[in-house]
Amino acid sequence: MTKQQLVRALAERQKLSRAIATRMVDALFSEDGLIAGELRKGGTVQISGFGVFETRKRKERTGRDPRTGRAIKLKASITPAFRPGKALKNQVNRRK
Numbered sequence: 001m002t003k004q005q006l007v008r009a010l011a012e013r014q015k016l017s018r019a020i021a022t023r024m025v026d027a028l029f030s031e032d033g034l035i036a037g038e039l040r041k042g043g044t045v046q047i048s049g050f051g052v053f054e055t056r057k058r059k060e061r062t063g064r065d066p067r068t069g070r071a072i073k074l075k076a077s078i079t080p081a082f083r084p085g086k087a088l089k090n091q092v093n094r095r096k
Helices: 003-014 018-029 034-040 086-093
Strands: 045-047 051-058 061-064 071-074 077-084
Touching (some): 003 018, 018 034, 034 045, 077 086
Antiparallel strands (some): 045 051, 051 077, 061 071
């Protein structure tokens, strides 16, 4: 599902204009949205029944340059992660 498909589905389901639905999606998921802002501060976003958005620290490690095959040093970094909740897992694994 693309962002535009998400906006369209939200607008239809909640009987909103597409402009309002776009602002709602952007408020949550854009670079300066609520979720990214909280993760940038080092926090987590927990949505009951859906899952948890969090950050994870990655240690410095050795990787390979795909063009040359030579070993390169990859710096330590912080990466965003999503951990699905039990209800979401159950819905995804539900048989039709």
